[in-house]
Structure formats: structure tokens, C-alpha cells
Amino acid sequence: MTSESDDAYEALIQFLYQAPVGLIQLQQDGSIEMLNPMASQLLMPVSPDGNLANLFDVLQQQAPGLRAQCQAYPYAHGVIADGMRLVLGSAGAAEPGGRGARPEVLALGVLKVDAGRMMAVLVDATAEVQREQRTLARRLDSAARIDTLTKLPNRAAVRELLQRMAARPRAASGDEGALLFINVDRFRQVNHTLGSPVGDQVMVLMAERLRASVRSGARPGGDGNAQGLGEVAARVGGDEFTLVLDGLAGAGVAESIAARLQQTLGKPYRIGLHDISLQFSIGVVYLGAGGAAADDVLRDASVAVAVAKAAGGGQTVLFQPAMREQAARRGGIEAELRSALAQGQLFTVYQPVVGVLPDGAIDRSAGVEALVRWQHPGRGVVGPIEFIEIAEQSGLIDAIGEFVLRAACRDFAAWQNELGARAPRLLAVNLSRAQLGDASLCDKVAAILDASGMQPAQLQLEVTESLAAQGADIQQQLQRLKALGVKLALDDFGTGFSSLSSLHLLPVDTVKIDRSFVSLSDTSHHHEVLIEATVKVARSLGMSTVAEGIETEAQAAVVRRQGCDKGQGYLYSRPLPAAALAAWIQAR
Template sequence: MSEGDLAYEALIQFLYRAPVALIQLQKDGAIEILNPMASRLLMPLAPDGDMENFFHVLRRHAPDLPQLCADFSDQQGVVCEGRRISVEATHGHAEGPNVLSLGLLKLDDNRLMAVLLDATHEVVREQRMLASAAQLDTLTQLPNRAGTLTLLRKMATRERAASGDHCAVLLLNLDRFKQVNDTLGNAVGNQVIALVAERLRTTLRAGGRPGSGLAVETATRVGGDEFAVLLDGLPAPEVVERIAGRLLQRLGRPYRVGEQDLSLTFSLGLVVLKTGVQDADDLLRDAAIAMAVAKSQGGNRMVAFEQEMREQALLRSSLEADLRLAIERAELFNVYQPVVGLLADGRMDPGAGVEALVRWRHPIRGLVGPVDFIGIAESTGMINAIGSQVLATACRDFVAWQRALGDRAPRLLAVNLSRAQLTQPGLCDQVAAILAASGMPAAQLQLEITESLAAQGADIQQQLLDLKQLGVKLALDDFGTGYSSLSSLHLLPVDTVKIDRSFVSLAASSAHHKVLIEATVLVARSLGMTTVAEGIETVEQANVAHAQGCDKGQGYLYSRPLESAVLLEWLNQRQEVLNPA
């Protein structure tokens, strides 16, 4: 056999045994040569077994091939490579590839070479990899929310042993994590999240399998600063709280980030699975409800889910929706509680000032108190709109009282600022605009902030200084319950200190609280600040506040919060300076 014959024979053997489909065709698609693999891949797609024309065989699955080849102007080269063609079983052939990978090469002006691969298994493998990646959190390499639900569904639907085979889900959320991002930046925040994830890995026990007597403890990142822990195969339900306590203790240790140690606390909600199949989304939701309760109680604690919590959460959700409508429909309104002057001769001055408070007249529920909706407003961001509305209304009312009553009108208007308002970038411009629109004198407006909020960082301090530049007064509300002390009072840019009702209520019977009030008054007076005793309800409490030198008093002894028209009547009835005793 000649050398040429040997080469041709080797080519034929290669074509016959090649694990890929090789087809030589003319430019119009007519097939000249194809190997056995090409026949096997194309036969299920060929109508009536007709495989004379390659384009005709693939016309249903790749109808653009003829035009693609016609548009390829080079004399030779790759027309397409690795093109995926999705196919389905046709013409009575139940078996065949689901996906083909096509390569098309132009040999010369008249001939093409096609290469086909069965890419079905490759696509399945890619889909599995993508599915795995879609359920993995990139920052922590823990399962993400989708992965959490997948694992939770498996745990919630598997058959469990009659005893000693219990399951639970824990949901953890970092307390005040927003402050970490706001003060240290998102990059540090991400480092903290990664460190928490690593500590979860090292704290949890990875061994065991359901039903083996050894619990499976799996950590996941649900999203943001929320993590879940799935506990499967527990010997007893009470073990859950022991594990939760261990987690809070370990996670609460300081985290080293750069050159500083950060102390973090966590709120934890837990749900112990009942017998029978349970919905994974419901379980995660119930754990979130319990976690929110833990956070509302101050954080750094665990709370087990109870059924009534879901009802309360539904009520809260309903209130949130109604509150959004209430802002639009002007269902919120102001009431005003008088602040009286405590005069040296023991009498009171009814025109010292008023404090504006917000109420909600719900069309179905009736009057809703602030304790039921202010927390919702703060957590959802609606507090900014509400606060602006309260301030604007109060300023308009104050100006109207001055026109109506003259010298008998209140001389000072106090309005509370929330944390969200005080961190709002445009707050000073907003206050200035409201003052200008209402004609309210800035010197007669007093904005009140809580003691704990006033003791926050430099940004809050600068906001307070900017507000004072407008000419308004600042008051420190609920003094005695926050983080500051008498020794640091001089650091706060405030004009008035309001002594918390918890001190006032005990002052008549407790020498300790009486001394605390006296000390507060002395320090405030030395700093040029005035004092207000809050929550005065009895004559005895009023006498103590007066005896300790408080400048003003506020409480139900003098008046409950009143609507504007009723307040005018109250002021008119007290044209004379009265003695509260």
C-alpha cells in the first residue's frame, strides 16, 4: 500500500472513530462526508431520515445558519464556535441530545466543515454549578438566603425519629450594625460580617447527621447583617436554648478590625420545629418575628417564637400600612401639654411654654397613642415626614396663639426630634424653611432630644451646633436615663435640662432622688441652663421640684396634653398666676 493510501486509510479511521461529529458540506449545506458520530447525533433531528442537507436537518433548531454562512466574507476561517443549539426529541426518536455545541469552519469558497458535540452533560454540569453559586454568599462563603431556604426545606420535610430527633432554626441580627457602617465605613462593615461568619463556623459543631444522635449545626447568611443557624437531629428541644446562649456568648466577644477592638451584641430569635411537615418560609418568618421582639427589648438576648407574636406582627404590619395612608390623609394631629413656670413665691406661671405631641385619629381603631406607632415610624423612615408635619403645624399654631392671646400666649414651643431626624442631612434647612413659612420666631422654638442621642458622635454634635446657629433653643429630654452625666453636661450644647419623670415620681419619698434633682439643678444653673421637672402628678412632687429649685414643671397635675382650641381655653382660665397647692 502506497504512502498516500496509508494516509487516506488513517484519515478514514480517524473520521470513523472520532468522538465528535464531523461533517463536510458544500456552501449550500449539501452534505459530502459525515462520520458515524455525525449520523448518530443528526438522525433524531432529520425529518424522514433525510440527511442530505445539513442546513435542512437543523432548520427547526438553527434556522439562521445559511444566512450566517452567506454573511461570512472571509475566504476561510471560523464562522462560529461553541454555539449552543437546544433540541428536543422528534420524529419518533425518544433518545438524543438535548443540547448540541456547533463549530463551523469555512474551508474555501465552496466547502464548509461542521463539528458537533453532545453538550447535554456539560450544560447540566454548568447549571448545577450556577445553582450552587446562586445559593452561596460571596462575602462569607456561607449559604445565602436561597441556600438557607433549600436547607431548611430539607430539614423541615424529612422524616424524623419518634424521639431524640428535634430541629430548630435560629435567626441572628447584629444590634446597631448601622452605626458600624456609618462611623467606620462599609469596608469595615464587610470585615465585621466576614469575622462573624468565621466565628460562627468555629463555634458550631459540623459533625453528625440527622437521626445519629449527633446534631447537625449549619450557619448561613440570610442577608445584610442577618445570619441563620439550622439545628438538626437534637436530642431534646431544651438543647436549643443552650446552643443559642453559647452562640450569643461567643459572638459577643470583641472583634479585632485593624487597630481596634469592636464589641458587638446580637438579637436572636429561635423556632423549634413541630412534628409534621412545615413550610420553610414560614419558619424563617417566625424566627424573624422572634428576633425583632428580642431587638425591641434592647437586644443582646434570645427570644423563642410564640404564636401570639405572629398576631402582633400582623397588627404591626397593618398599622404600618395604615400609617402611610394616615400621613397622606392628615389623620395625625398635634396636642400640646402646658409647661408651667415654678415661681419663687410658690405660684405657677401657666404661660411658660407648651410641648407639642403627636396623636393619630384612626378611622376604625379610634385614637392611637404614640407608643403604638412612633416605633413603627422610626423603623420605616416615616418619622421624618411625621416630624416635619408636627413641627410645621406646631409653629403655625404657636403664631396663631400669639395673635389671639397676646401676652397671655405661651412664650416657648417645645418639639421633639427623633434619632432619624437628627441624622437627616437637610434638617437645618428644613427647620429654617418652616420658621420662615410660619413666621415663628426662632428664639421661641425649643427642639428636644434625648440624653442618649445627645451623647452620640461628632456628626450629631455638629448637627446640634448648626441648629443653634439658626437661633433655636435645645433641650435635653429624659435626663438621668441615658449615657451622659452631670460631669459631662457642660459638653452638650443645650439650653434646658428636663429631669426624667422617674426621678420626679420618687423624689417625694426618696432622699436619694431628691438629692439627684438638687444636684442636677445646681450644675445646670451654673452652666446657664434652665431645668424642667417632668411627669409631675401630685402636689407633693410639685413641692419637691419647687423646693429643689426647678425652673419649670410639666405633668398631669397641671394639665394633660390638649388640642389647640382646648389649650386656649385652659390658658384663658388661668389668666391669674395660680398656686398648684
């Protein structure tokens, strides 16, 4: 019996010493009573002097809290530590004797055997950690290609796909790919009026519609068997999406798909109590053999989107190479315009709005309209026709509009002090679409009026006819401005979507008759009749009228004959700086 016990003990000892893991028996204070060769091999890299007398001392740098953790363990036996990672540093050259590269990470487990002894287990966890790191890297790599809000592929994923498509040989069938770049028109208005959480929900719903389009076959006549056709929807920016198409046979297919998407994405989005209607600008770029770099394709598509937006939005535009030069010029103007705002190169001028008197005289103090100019360091004075559209598309129009309003109110207040009773009685300032979409517009206007000392009724804010006739959000903003006490004018009347029969629906005080009617009024009876009708309807609704673009005495006579209240145009004065405007008023 004793012989059998001795054999079993010997077998156990052999197993412990040959075990592929490190085994250590230690006392409560960390003193090592026994360790097997694997434990010694694993610990030697952290104990250059070879002193393995105390485990806590050996691992002081890698596990500084191990001593306290073990000594504070309250139970007579149990697991004190399990899988504790000990980082040793980068793997080096093979150990002497050919035992392989030194471990980078050890895993330590400690078991309390009784009141005075513990057992520790050490394993080389380097390979396990490396596997975990590779898995994590793959997950991070995947996450880096997914948009967190919509879970669609993101710009990085689209770039990779376009690069792969550009590198492949052209199919013998002549089939080709295309990129559709989809941008939501005036989406900032949704965020401004309803808040960014609602905007995010709209983005998620848009993504779902794009996914559904891909699944059902986005191309006309899609029958649900679109898999394998290479349609990939992605979100590449805040309000920007793309659809990568492959295997397109024949010209015009991408444009047809874009037209279908305009209908699909253009249906109202129901968010809470809001039905949100949107329109989209879509740029189309076809991908040829040996195609352009991915960034160039994305750039060309965004250029086509900019062209669509410049044309009013809600359109699809096929990219043409000539658009690059136009985009470069626009980009240059945008950069210069940003500098102009920062460096104070913008300034205001004022065109008189005169009272039209029956005897042919004019009232020079009726009012003025504020206009913006740019004192370009190289080109001299630049008019708004060259930069306002770019300002609207780049988001600079808010800052420019606020600058004009603030400067004009300041000048208006100065005229009151300088000219007294002869000072202009009304200041007209134009509002852009972006400003009307700003939920804080009324607060800004009120603050500027308060700072200048102007009364709200002395300020007239002007919106174009086409803008005033748009959705409920615009109407609500106009009503809020009206409640503030400022006057509202309908600019360029006759060029938009309103009609005389619907004029009563708009909360405006003044109708400004477009210059296109006035310019022909002295030679075309038809245009004079239109002016007459506009004046009569406006007057019946309690609105005043202003005729724009009066350049000749004959036109002024027509305007006077038809009863217009005020006139504006080069016949009376071109736009003037503030000081020159004051001098013009005094030159009676």
C-alpha cells in the same frame, strides 16, 4: 501502484461517507459540491424541500451572517468558523427510519482550503449543550443558595435544611435541633453615619466570626471537633443571620450557645479608622419531632427577635407560642400605621410648658411640647404609647418624627402671627434614636426651620437621658445640632445612666426632671432633695430646668420652692390641638 492508489482513494471515500460527522465540500459562494450522508441527515430538518444546493441558503435562518463571514475571510486558507452553534429548535419525534430524535443544536466548523473551496464539518451538539445546561443549572442552583456578599448559605438554603430536619424521625436519644435567629440592633445607624460600604464590611466580618464559631464548636466547651454536629451559619437578610443547630442534648443548650455568640459577635469591628461596637437580639426556636414548616420556624424565631428588641435589644429570647398572637397584633398595628401615614391620620397636639414664677403665678407663653396622636378610623384617638415602639422597630419612626417636626414648626409660626407677643417662645420636639442615627438629620431640621420661618433658637429638640449618654456617634450628632443653633433638652432625667456628676459632659441647655421624682416630691423628702440637687447642679452649669408631670398644687409648690424654671403637667393643661392651645394662652 495504481491499484494501491485506487484502493486508498476508495477507502478514503468510504470513510468520508461513513463518518459519524457531517462533511461538506463547497465553493466560495456556498454551492455544495459534495456532502456525506450524515451531513445530509443533519441538514434535512432545516431544509424541508430537500434542496441542499447551497449551504448558505440552507442555514440562512440559523446563521444569517455565515455567507458574509466566509466571503470576507482574507486569507488563502485557515479556519473561518469553529464550533458555531446553530439552534434548530426543540427535539421532535424520531426521524423516519429510526434514526433517532432530530437534533436541537448543530455545531459548525468551516475551513478554507484554497481560494475557491471550503470544507465544512457539522456535528450534532444537542447532548453537549444539554450537559452544559445541566452544569449551568447546578451552578445557578448553588448560587441561588449562597449570599453573594458573605458567601454564607442564604435563606433558601436554610429553608431546605429546616425542611429536611422537620421530615426526619426523632432520634431515640431525644437530641433535637434549634434555630438561632440573629439580628443586629440599630444597624441602620451604621449605614446612615458611616455609609453602606462600611456596613457591608461589617457584615463580612460578622460572617467570618460565625464561620469561626461553627468551625471551633459554637456550643460551650467546643473543642474544635464540631464537624458532624450540624451547625450551619447563614445570612438570611440585610442584617439578619441564623445558626442552625442539631444534636442538642438537654434543655438550655441553644440559649448557652446564643450567650456565647453575644460575646463573640459583640466585640468591636475595626473598619479603617472606626471601631464599631454592636449588640444583637437573638431569637431561639427549638425544633421538635415532626416539626413545623421551615417558614413557620423562621417566623417564630423572628418573633422572638422582635420581643428581644422591644425589651431594649442586646438580649436572647426563647420563643413561646403566646408570642405569635402578640406579633400578629403588632403586625396589624404596623400595617395600619403605614396607612395612617399615607392617609394623613396622624396629627399633633401641644402640652404647655409654663414658666414657674415665685409668687405662684405662671407664664403661659414660656413654651409648648409637640406630641403625636393617631386618629384611628375605628378606635378613635390613639396615644403614642400604643404605636411608637412599633414605629421604631418597623422603621416608620423617621417618617413620623419628620411629620411631627414639620407640622409643629408650621403651627408655631402660625401662633407668632396670631398671638404676637403672647405666642409661645419655645417649641419642644422629641427626637427618636433612629432620627439621631440619621446622617441627614441636621439638613432636614435646617430645611424645616427655613420653610417655617422659625429661628433655630426657638426650637428645642429633646432626647432621653439614656439615649444622650450613648456612644460617640450620638454625641457628635448632638454637637452638630447644637452648632445649628437649636436648643437641646435632656428628657426624663433621673431614669437613665447619667448622674449629676456627668451632666457637664452633655451638650444640653435644659434638664427635664422625670415625673417619677415629681409625683412623690410632696410626700417624700428624699425625692424633693433629688429635685433640689438637680436644679442646683443644672443652674451651676448654665442649664435651665423643667419639672415634668405636675398634677397637684402641692407638687407645684415643691417645684417652685426648689427653684425650677418651668413646669409641665395636667395641673396646667393636658395636650391640646393648635387652636385650643392658642385659646388657652389667651385665657389669662
